[in-house]
Structures are given as structure tokens and as C-alpha cells.
Amino acid sequence: MALKIAVVAHLRHPIAAPFMGGMEAHAWHLVRGLRARGHQVTLYAAGDSDPDFRIHPIIARHYDQDYPWHDFHGTDVLNAVLDDAFARCTEALDRGGHDVVHNNSLHRFPPRHAFATRMPMVTSLHVPPFDGLRRAVQDSAAPWSRFTVCSAQQAGLWWPAGAPESAEVVGNGIDLRLWPFAPTGDGSAVWAGRITPTKGTHLAAQAARIAGVPLTIFGTIEHRDYFEDMVRPHLGGDIRYGGHLEGRELAENLGRSSVMLFTPQWQEPFGLVAIEGMACGLPVASTRIGATPEVIGDCGSFAAPDDAAGLARALTRAMRIPRHAPRRRVERLFSLDRMLDRYEANYRQAIDAARDGIDARAS
Known part of the structure; x- marks a missing residue:
């Protein structure tokens, strides 16, 4: 049965290609995938998001501009802007007549509002817990106010004593048609993502240099000082920066490579770019932190987060993994259809619970 769905996004960046990071890509593909299944979807997001979508602008343009x-981050000024925006957003959701809300905002107001008003909502948690949102999540779980995390490792961080019945793990999924399998690589490595300290771009460059493997770095320079101080000194020769590419061009460049370097320095909740590379046939040399072992599995090799020499050894080991193995792992565990199936099941559980009047504390 087709549903009327509101997808609420975070506001730092537009939900539009080229994506600034995994959260933007996730929201964009979520809306696109739900529409393809016949649902009527309204995206509540920054007004400069993809105009192909039905958009309800929470703010006129993404807040990173202003x-x-x-x-x-963390200042009273920005907090006031976001609180005002999401207060207006919850009012708009009340008027929207939606069957269910999929909340990706990372703001505390939507789940609290869902709990208080019995609004069917599924809130996806894409980051490790932080205080304001953690309290809202703990207070707002109900059969109609459901939660998803993208890895079991993240579930343990959000609910150390055990997740409520209204929460489950739903791994991120990608449209495999957009990340075609390439049967051979050229012997080089690739790194892709936001260039910022938590992503560890410098470590990838160090490891590739130690291993003697050519490396191309792709992604938006989010943190200019970090790029200039920690990444640029490693560029030159076989280590180069290839810019910020759109999806198809990025997929082509990933497919030409033989291995992906994935180097998070924080409690990585999932690692969308890792499965994009794996879909193209790339084994992964990764830091062992957060959900990286859970997502990459036996299709990669691992090193400690601060060990460039160990990552260089992992790079050499990973290059010996047959390319069909990572592709098959993504097909089995991380397809867009699998993700949408799980989300739709959660939507219907939330809708049924709100309709049946289950007590808020039953979960």
C-alpha cells in the first residue's frame, strides 16, 4: 500500500548531488527509492536541496552557508537557529497529513514530538550518541516512535543496557546500478570522503607512501586547515588529490582502482563510502574502529587508527582479496532494496501502533 511519507533531513548541507557526505547521500537515495516504490514523499530539508523532490523548506538554505x-558548532547562536527551525518543522508535520515520518534530522525535537502526539515516526541515528539527542532518544521510544541505527556497534553505544523493542539495526543500502562492478583494477589505491580530521585522510596518504602504492584522494575539502597542514604535505608523485566528483564519475574512478583505503578516526557508525567501493569490486584496507569490521567483514584488512605502517601492511594484504567477494557482500547485505524493505516494515509497525493505541511505555 502506498504511503504518504515525510522525510526530515538535517540542515547542515543541501540534500543534493554532489553529496557532501554519507548522510546527504542516504537521505537523497531514501527519497528517490521510496518514490520509485509508489509512495508520496515530501522532503523537509534546506530549501536549496534537489528541486526534483517535493520539498518543504525548513530553512531557506543550508546553514553551513551562514x-x-x-x-x-555547539554555540548558542547555531543552536537557536536549529531549535527555531525544528520547532516550525514539527508544526508543519502536524499539518502535513502524513502517514508516517522518517526522521533523519539528528535534532531532539522530532522524536519528542512524536512521542507526545502519537505521531508515527521512524528516527534513524547516523552518528554516535551526543547528550541532547541521547536524552531525547531515551525518553521517546514507543511502539509508534521507532528508532534505527545502521550497525550493531552503534546500537551498543546508544543503548548500552540493551535496545528497546522499538529499535533495530538497519544497515545502509546503495543502488547497485550506480556502483557497477569492475573485474580488474590498475594496481592503485583510492580514498574517498569528506576531508576532515575524523576521516583520517592523512593516514591514507602515509600508508600508501609506505606501501609504494599510487593513491588518488577524492572528496570535498571540509576542513581547509587540516587539508593544508596534514594532507597537502603528502601529495606529490604517486599521491594526488583528484577533486570532488559526482556519483557516476566517482564510480568510474573507484572501479579503475585495485583497493580502497578507509581511515576513520572516530566511532564510525557505518561507512557508506566503503560499501560504494566494495560494490565496484574493491577490497578495503581500513582502520579498526567503530563499525568498520562489521561492515567490511572478510572483504578487507585492518590496522589500528593511528598506525600508518600497520595500515600499509593491511593495504598489501587487502589487494590479494578477490574482487568478486566485496561485490557479493554488498549485494547480500547492503542493497538499497534491502534497506527500503526494512524501513517500510518499520513504517507499518509505527502506523499500526499509533492506530491501535498501545501504551507509550510498552516498549
Whole structure:
């Protein structure tokens, strides 16, 4: 049965290609995938998001334009902007007549509002817990106010004593048609993502240099000082920066390579770019942190987060993994259809619970 669905996004960046990171890509493909299944979807997001979507602008343009995250994160100024925006968003959701809300905002207001008003909602948690949202999640779990995390490792961080019945793990999924399998590589390595300290781009360059493997780095330079101080000194010769590419061009470049370097320095919740590379046939040399072992599995090799020499050894080991293995792992575990199936099941559980009047504390 087709549903009327509101997808609420976070506001730091537009939900539009080229994507600034995994959260933007996830929201964009979620809306696109739900529409393809016949649902009527409204995206509540920054007004400069993809105009192909039905958009309800929470703010006129993404906030990083006016309140750069690295300058305003955690400040009263930005918090006030976001609180005002999501207060208006919950009011709009009340008027929207949606069957269910899929909340990707990372703001505390939507789940609290869902709990209080019996609004059917599925909130996806894409980051490790932080205080304001953690309290809202703990207070808002109900049969109609459901939660998903993208890895079992993240579930343990959000609910150390055990997740409620209204929460489950739903791994991120990608459209495999957009990340075609390439049977051979050229012997080089690739790194892709946001260039910022938590992503460890410099470590990839160090490891490739030690291993003697050519490396191309792709992605938006989110943190300019980090790029200039920690990444640029490693560029030159076989280590180069290839810019920020759109999906098809990025997929082509991934497919030409023989291995992916994935180097998070934080409690990585999932690693969308890792499965994009794996879909193209790339084994992965990764830091062992957060959900990386859970997602990559036996299709990669691992090193400690601060060990460039160990990562160089992992790079050499990973290059010996047959390319069909990572592709098959993504097909089995991380397809867009699998993700959408699980989300749709959660939507219907939330809708049924709100309709049946189950007590808020039953979960």
C-alpha cells in the first residue's frame, strides 16, 4: 500500500548531488527509492536541496552557508537557529497529513514530538550518541516512535543496557546500478570522503607512501586547515588529490582502482563510502574502529587508527582479496532494496501502533 511519507533531513548541507557526505547521500537515495516504490514523499530539508523532490523548506538554505559548522558548532547562536527551525518543522508535520515520518534530522525535537502526539515516526541515528539527542532518544521510544541505527556497534553505544523493542539495526543500502562492478583494477589505491580530521585522510596518504602504492584522494575539502597542514604535505608523485566528483564519475574512478583505503578516526557508525567501493569490486584496507569490521567483514584488512605502517601492511594484504567477494557482500547485505524493505516494515509497525493505541511505555 502506498504511503504518504515525510522525510526530515538535517540542515547542515543541501540534500543534493554532489553529496557532501554519507548522510546527504542516504537521505537523497531514501527519497528517490521510496518514490520509485509508489509512495508520496515530501522532503523537509534546506530549501536549496534537489528541486526534483517535493520539498518543504525548513530553512531557506543550508546553514553551513551562514553559520559554518567549524565556527558555530555547539554555540548558542547555531543552536537557536536549529531549535527555531525544528520547532516550525514539527508544526508543519502536524499539518502535513502524513502517514508516517522518517526522521533523519539528528535534532531532539522530532522524536519528542512524536512521542507526545502519537505521531508515527521512524528516527534513524547516523552518528554516535551526543547528550541532547541521547536524552531525547531515551525518553521517546514507543511502539509508534521507532528508532534505527545502521550497525550493531552503534546500537551498543546508544543503548548500552540493551535496545528497546522499538529499535533495530538497519544497515545502509546503495543502488547497485550506480556502483557497477569492475573485474580488474590498475594496481592503485583510492580514498574517498569528506576531508576532515575524523576521516583520517592523512593516514591514507602515509600508508600508501609506505606501501609504494599510487593513491588518488577524492572528496570535498571540509576542513581547509587540516587539508593544508596534514594532507597537502603528502601529495606529490604517486599521491594526488583528484577533486570532488559526482556519483557516476566517482564510480568510474573507484572501479579503475585495485583497493580502497578507509581511515576513520572516530566511532564510525557505518561507512557508506566503503560499501560504494566494495560494490565496484574493491577490497578495503581500513582502520579498526567503530563499525568498520562489521561492515567490511572478510572483504578487507585492518590496522589500528593511528598506525600508518600497520595500515600499509593491511593495504598489501587487502589487494590479494578477490574482487568478486566485496561485490557479493554488498549485494547480500547492503542493497538499497534491502534497506527500503526494512524501513517500510518499520513504517507499518509505527502506523499500526499509533492506530491501535498501545501504551507509550510498552516498549
